[in-house]
Amino acid sequence: MHKSKVTTSRGATAVWALFCAAAPVQGATGQDGSPGSPSYYVYVAAESEDRVDLIRFDGTVASLVDSVFVGRFPTEIDGPHGLAVDPDGERWYVTLAHGNPFGAVVAYSTATNRPAGSAELGFFPATMQVTPAGLLFAANFNLHGEHEPSSVSVVDVGAMIEVARIPTCTMPHGSRLTSDGSRHYSVCMMDELLVEVDAHRLEVARRFHLAPGAEQPWPHDWMPTRPAGAPVCSPTWAQPSVDGRRVYVACNRNAQVLEIDVESWRLLRRFETGEGPYNLDVTPDGARLVVTYKGGQATGVWDLASGEEVARVPNTRTLPHGIAVSPDSRYAFVSVEGVGGQPGTVDVIDLEEGVRAASVDVGKQAGGIAFWKVEPR
Template identity: 55%
Template structure:
């Protein structure tokens, strides 16, 4: 089964009566993970019945064998036929590479900006939107590159904030959301007219003093030094809400996208980096990069249900299965330590198993689920 965003919601509606009876355990879950220090991408299969994860294939990426080119962000086309990886450490610019999911063969590429990072394809426009994080460049506004994934042609570069990251698109494909790490902003891009439609400064005065869940206020003030340091944004699947990981202030911010204001703030573990909302909108899963842990939050109550220690000290990406049963967390490792992918059981709220990988497991994305 291949799941687009809309199909994930339909899948949930059709199967909600059996998910509670562990139907996910009889399924195989396939996902890709980028190994940034290895110049590789691994295809992982997790068997929910045997609780075993295996690496089905490892694909070499990059063209210079003596240099580390750094595969960073990943996404899969809505039809599941192709996967894309951003090659971050280009000289001077990075690239976007396109692969066939059945053969894992390279079928196209194009040049992007400096240090291209996270990305996603809009189901409304069919275009791919990737943020250029510009990690090694000057502290100046960067861009969102818009690419036609069919022809692998660069369509536009949209100027945005400083060090943009955490690129995700809402369920109907109309808006792309990303954060500007060094200006503490959540930014909304209209996917049709390829223009920024809204900006929200996230680090109001209450941000550094919040505890648990509290109200927030919109502010137009731009601090000289970032406070929130946002690293990720993810829209709710059915509501006009976006959740943002504030890596610098140990908080997750909830933003109402209609009213365009902060509505709640959650005090989290150290340095939340990546997050994803479950496809039923019930849970939020966040990687705490500063403490090698995963937080699972109930969005209705605003309470953290569990904080689960990971297999490595530095956690990175989050990918939740379409049936909302598992969260897959990529783990970077430290120094020469290999990376891993932790499988978190979202019903039992524990770490089900660990899949060992190459060094610096980072970008991670679901591909498909098979019975």
Template identity: 45%
Template sequence: MKKIWISSAFILFSLLNVQAQDYYIYVAAESEDEVSLIKFDGEKAETIKNIPVGVWPAEIEGPHGITVAPDGKHWYLSMAHGNPFGYLYKFETGSDEKVGETTLGLFPASMQISPANGLLFVVNFNLHGDMVPSTISVVDPESMSELKQVTVGTMPHGSRITPDGMHQYSVGMMSGELFEINTMTLEVSRILNLDTNEAIDPEMDDAHAIHEDHSQHNMGGNTMASMSEMGATMEHHHSATKPTWVMPHPNKKLAYVTGNGSDEILEVDLEQWKIVDRFKGGKGPYNLEISPDGSKLVVSYKSDGSTGIWDLKKKKEIARIENLRKVTHGVAISPDNKYAFISVEGIGGEPGTMEVIDLKKGKRVTYAELGKQAGGIAFWKMEE
């Protein structure tokens, strides 16, 4: 009997080992000009590679947004700083060698690739420019050429695409708008004012029309007219909602928006095209992600230095985890719905971190230390 018990235990242990997963995540450190590849084995997270991505040794070029192609063969990185425009870099996964680049607009940030047509959509956040409508750069990632810049709101952020790849969403942080782009026509199809919950006709949006009239393409970027050139023809609007991220639901006609200025999460019905619910969470919600099964929403509270987990069916926050350092930034969730990976910037000379949260237990499992100002985060793959 004893031998049988030992054999059964050994078989069970072997099966658990076979089923164990390794998770691989890329995180960009904006003030370090490097990207870290992190491996999490279910217990421990460790940096297995630091990839230098800067070109100019005396300058911080600011790697900001990062995304992995749907087929997992390449990853893409926006370099926020440039002269005068930022850049998009293309790397091969595995070797992590840079294999392409192109010029974008002012301060390019978050991005994603449409699975419907393979085009990459990256927001030009325009952090250091005039308070005017900025653009979404549409890039062919095969040729690494910018095809078009689509005018959206002031300080656009949170470029996210529906699972079918047909629509891209972004928010204007300072103009307080939600934008929908048709990924086939490459045109803005709908605009929602998040401060008033009113739809705006893209054809009648005077501010964007003015911007288009005063814009011209130059080396893959927009050379925008200054505010003095526009004069008093353009009315300033500083949003109370201050949206910073948008994420469409994986299987419902809903999208969720972080109201960084109003300390709330907005639920938008994409068929009615209006806000239908508001959730009060922590202070300064910044980024968010929804689990692939659609059950949980994970949000980074940038001002609080914490991470919230929401049960979307109950519309209730079921856990809030205080992060190890301040300035919580990005969120990525594993395809098996088990773990959330959170990037935390840190303050001053502190290193950044990537924290691993067990979504079922609502607790931090482990963490890895990274370069300063860890921000952009993207899930690469799972391996047994």
């Protein structure tokens, strides 16, 4: 079992799910599990196939339940990137990143996996999450053209209408909300910033500069510059703690996760991680932080009380991407992109044992992943 420690500095989102009924399916691969285990369901997007797959894990075996084609243009790839399930479990949402010319979010019924509405967003919408009040926040990552400040779109999911587009900074990603839905966090890869949005007022509340060695509150409206040759964080994800008192930021370029105190708006700890930390999730019990190491073909599990990495689990293929943790804090479901002609994969990690419990192949370039429900047996 791999262990690492964090260094200090001077200077979960909660998971909502219902227990719903679904037909049992036959499995494919996995390890022995305890009898009477519940079944867990997650959705995962395959960006290179315009497809979203529904996966079931029964405590022993992970298997493919359904595949949904989500592309809108038969002659080109729309690139489904982000996934979210609303708090009542009745709908799931997918962002179509390569829009014409803009991107979109499309709602689907979890009962039928059929479309239930859509809304136009900004350029290359990526990660997203839905508040208990029914507002969806999607980061418009914007890979098109010159690097310029982009935005976070806010959609009323009842009407499927974009009600606000909040300017933030360049290439926003890692769109996550506090469990009460009052604050939204995202990071900007090209501006080295963490951005906090007031989810009630729909405006930027604060920014935090993430450049290594210069981490501090950023009270300006203008974007910081990157001196040539200076070390960079290149943030890819922002994840609030379950109680909303901390925010964790993945620094993809310098192999760290930063822990930032929300009240003082100061850096508390640095987690020295594996290569290329990319996506993060905090277990609903608040005990662990799960980190995909996109450059290291592994997923790290951190004990937040001790600041130690208690497990580093090899992934089945290269480029681990997204994470969805089960409501009981037992399993992490990790999407793995793969390369070339390889299929994508969902690896199921047992967080108590620190091992991979099961795997199942899905569509190519598996990315966005979202937890749907637990079905008791």
